[in-house]
Amino acid sequence: xxFIIKEFSSLSTKELFEIYKLRSEVFVVEQNCAxxxxxxxxxSAIHVMMYDSEIxxxxxxxxxxxxxxxxxxxxxxxxxxxxxxxxxxxxxxxQTINKTQELFRNxxxxxxxxxxxxxxxxxxxxxxxxxxxxxxxxxxxxxxxx
Numbered sequence: 001x002x003f004i005i006k007e008f009s010s011l012s013t014k015e016l017f018e019i020y021k022l023r024s025e026v027f028v029v030e031q032n033c034a035x036x037x038x039x040x041x042x043x044s045a046i047h048v049m050m051y052d053s054e055i056x057x058x059x060x061x062x063x064x065x066x067x068x069x070x071x072x073x074x075x076x077x078x079x080x081x082x083x084x085x086x087x088x089x090x091x092x093x094x095q096t097i098n099k100t101q102e103l104f105r106n107x108x109x110x111x112x113x114x115x116x117x118x119x120x121x122x123x124x125x126x127x128x129x130x131x132x133x134x135x136x137x138x139x140x141x142x143x144x145x146x
Contacts, residue, residue, distance in 0.1 A: 001057070001088065003095050004049045008042055018056040019047060026078045035136040041067055041075075046103065048096045050088070057083045058092040062100050065107065071144070072104040074111050093124055097145065108144050115139040 006015070023037050044067050050058030060077040068075065074096050079089055100109050113121045115132050118141060122128075126143040133140055 001091060002051050004051065005099055006047050006049075008045060008047065011047060015047075015049065015056075019049065019059055022056055022059055022080065023076060023078055026081070027076075030081065031138065033136050033138060037076075046099065048092070048099060050092050050095070052083070055080075058088060060092060060096045062096060062103065065104065068112075069110040071108050071110045072100050074100060074109060077111075089120065090124065093121075097124065108146050111143050111145075112140045113143050115141050118143075 004015070011019070020038060027033060027037050028035070041063055042061065045061040045063055048060045048062065049056055058079045061075055063069075063073045063075060065072050067073070074093075077089070077093065077096070079092065097109065109126075111121065111126060112135060113126070116139075118128065121143050124145070126145045129142045129144055131141075133142075
């Protein structure tokens with residue numbers, strides 16, 4: 001696996017296409033959730049792309065403080081279906097966490113996690129905050145990495 005990390009303005013049209021294709025493949029089609037995946041936050045994000053050869057297999061985005069939360073945050077974490085259950089999600093998240101900590105030193109990182117992934121994020125040292133809530137009709141919980 002190799003990683004490419006870029007600001008929005010540095011993304012090629014092919015990279016942007018691959019990102020949106022993967023996100024809609026999972027978040028809209030697989031999860032059967034009609035919502036506006038492409039949003040203005042992409043313009044402020046640092047985009048983390050994980051490739052197997054030349055295939056985009058994983059993605060996440062880092063948002064600076066005050067875009068979603070007062071703290072920096074990570075979102076849109078996604079893996080192609082056929083690459084799941086191989087430990088690649090943790091590799092993607094560790095890379096994303098490391099980059100977030102490099103960019104925003106000494107700040108906690110906040111995520112809005114789908115509740116079925118609570119154990120996954122807990123194993124990465126995220127702690128849940130508050131009660132579960134619905135986001136686009138999918139149960140989520142706010143979590144923080146101190």
